[in-house]
Amino acid sequence: MKYDFDEIVNRRGTYSVKWDGGEFLKKHGMTERYDEETIPLFTADMDLPVPQPVVDALHRTVDHRIYGYSVVPDEYYEAIQGWFKRRHDWDIRREEIVYCPGTVHAIFAAVRTFTEPGDGVIIQRPVYPPFTMAIEKNGRTVVNNALKQGEDGRYEIDFDDFEAKAKEPSTTMFILCNPHNPTGRIFRPEELKRLADICRANGVLIVADEIHGDLIRRNETFVPIAKVAEAGTPIVTCTAVNKTFNLAGLHCTNLVISDPELREKFTQALGHAPATPFAYSALIAAYNEGEEWLDQLKEYLDGTFEFALAFLRERMPKVKAVMPEGTYVLWMDFSGYGLSAEEVRDRVYHRANVLLQEGKQFGEEGAGFLRMCIPSPRPLIKEALERIAREFEDIR
Ligand SMILES: Cc1ncc(COP(=O)(O)O)c(C=O)c1O
Structure with a gap:
């Protein structure tokens, strides 16, 4: 069976921490903004349907x-x-x-x-x-x-x-x-x-x-x-x-x-x-x-990483990121912009309205980084990256 991972499945109203967790996230100080336009890519689960079997x-x-x-x-x-x-x-x-x-x-x-x-x-x-x-x-x-x-x-x-x-x-x-x-x-x-x-x-x-x-x-x-x-x-x-x-x-x-x-x-x-x-x-x-599904998923994730890295090279060359050998997370170094962590967070979380995970949560070695989980339909990842890129266009 051929899976269509581009399909956007609405997860709101399913007790999803990503898609229904707004109040929880605000209460714990993770973000000040969470609304129906938010794209949440901070936690490591997939917005993709599981194998049909x-x-x-x-x-x-x-x-x-x-x-x-x-x-x-x-x-x-x-x-x-x-x-x-x-x-x-x-x-x-x-x-x-x-x-x-x-x-x-x-x-x-x-x-x-x-x-x-x-x-x-x-x-x-x-x-x-x-x-x-x-x-x-x-x-x-x-x-x-x-x-x-x-x-x-x-x-x-x-x-x-x-x-x-x-x-x-x-x-x-x-x-x-x-x-x-x-x-x-x-x-x-x-x-x-x-x-x-x-x-x-x-x-x-x-x-x-x-x-x-x-x-x-x-x-x-x-x-x-x-x-x-x-x-x-x-x-x-x-x-x-x-x-x-x-x-x-x-x-x-x-x-x-x-x-x-x-x-x-x-x-x-x-x-x-x-x-x-x-x-x-x-x-x-x-x-x-589930092997047939996993093999298709891996191909899809590889394609999304290739897309995202090409996007960053072209539209946000100050962001440093490499192709991960494993996992489905994109680890992006934003320090090239010379902004404070608060400023980067404000631009991404509140202005672009995309929720990622801040690098410093992974230890001080992660300061200046943001982690994006990419196992979502590629159109959603494209939209998230477009929105983020727009908020950094003023810095060349
Ligand atoms: C390295 C690692 N370990 C554990 C977990 C969570 O696993 P579980 O949901 O089984 O507790 C994650 C989830 O992102 C993870 O990335």
């Missing part, structure tokens, strides 16, 4: 009319195993899979379960803000191994700094984001192996958030860290049908934890948190029948 599976579940307690079906595990084998050549044993109602939930729980108050947790800023929240709200300490941006805009790992920080006796965990949100880097197997070796040598547990692993450019490959790390390296990997198939509202994250002790400790800490029948049926359909 998923819709059909959910219909079958809804049409049954009874939504009682559910039991995890064998097909659920088989679908996850099949997906990771086919797409990432990764053999996962059934008993290694642990369901969790969300990735952020899992990261918070992992920090609480596997570290002690005051412990240091390494993250690589600029990085997805809930990593910092999970550490700080649990009374642990952020240990920042900042990524270094080269002249070409590409971000690299500072391994000497990473190793020095991993060696600190107080450092007990590393939260890896790969593909990396917001920089778009996909770390290569050699880089992952080096990180894993350092962690293993220093008794640092790796929590690998790999939920963008399916959302990569056509010419790129993604390798899970658990595949390249030496056997016995302690790793908790987060995977999520949520992100790949735009099912975030169904809360379906699956962790892969090979070490039986770690797994036992984590499941104990999580308590009783089963999934809903909607999550089961959606995941099974997505992983078993």
